[in-house]
Amino acid sequence: MRCPFCGHEDTQVKDSRPNEDGAAIRRRRFCAGCGQRFTTIERVQLRELMIAKSDGRRVPFEREKLARSIRIAMRKRPVDEERIERIVNGLVRQLEASGETEIPSAQLGELVMDTLREVDTVAYVRFASVYRDFREARDFETILGSLTNVALREAGTDAVRELGAASREFGEAGPDRPKGR
Numbered sequence: 126m127r128c129p130f131c132g133h134e135d136t137q138v139k140d141s142r143p144n145e146d147g148a149a150i151r152r153r154r155f156c157a158g159c160g161q162r163f164t165t166i167e168r169v170q171l172r173e174l175m176i177a178k179s180d181g182r183r184v185p186f187e188r189e190k191l192a193r194s195i196r197i198a199m200r201k202r203p204v205d206e207e208r209i210e211r212i213v214n215g216l217v218r219q220l221e222a223s224g225e226t227e228i229p230s231a232q233l234g235e236l237v238m239d240t241l242r243e244v245d246t247v248a249y250v251r252f253a254s255v256y257r258d259f260r261e262a263r264d265f266e267t268i269l270g271s272l273t274n275v276a277l278r279e280a281g282t283d284a285v286r287e288l289g290a291a292s293r294e295f296g297e298a299g300p301d302r303p304k305g306r
């Protein structure tokens with residue numbers, strides 16, 4: 126693998142270990158060219174998943190973009206990184222198990238919302254308020270306002286703002302907003 130720092134072609138694997146659930150292998154690599162170290166993650170990919178967007182475009186599904194949006198939605202919630210990884214793995218497995226190679230973006234969005242709803246109400250509301258295009262913004266404010274913890278409320282507002290930005294990026298490879306909602 127080429128060094129991401131200097132472009133040197135030859136990097137050496139120093140250490141390989143499976144992650145917690147054995148679904149991935151992390152490799153520590155060393156570049157003989159510049160001395161930098163970096164990590165690569167190897168995962169099973171059963172098939173190439175594509176996301177079919179509502180405007181007719183098809184883009185490759187990107188796990189990292191999905192994970193990033195979920196991480197933002199979960200910010201300051203009592204859900205640790207390991208659990209988030211398991212949630213993302215579970216979502217990817219569901220997509221792969223669907224047997225489809227092409228997933229409508231609206232379906233992915235609904236799947237994420239269904240999952241978040243079960244895990245954490247606040248994270249669900251954050252994600253849903255962005256995904257549903259703030260049409261339900263008043264509901265969102267009501268739910269957010271019912272949170273008595275001011276810091277949590279502020280964290281929620283920040284998270285939603287950031288999710289809005291992430292969802293534009295998400296829109297390139299994740300669920301976009303359903304039209305007409």
Ligand SMILES: [Zn+2]
Nearest residue numbers: 128131156159
């Ligand atoms: Zn290098």
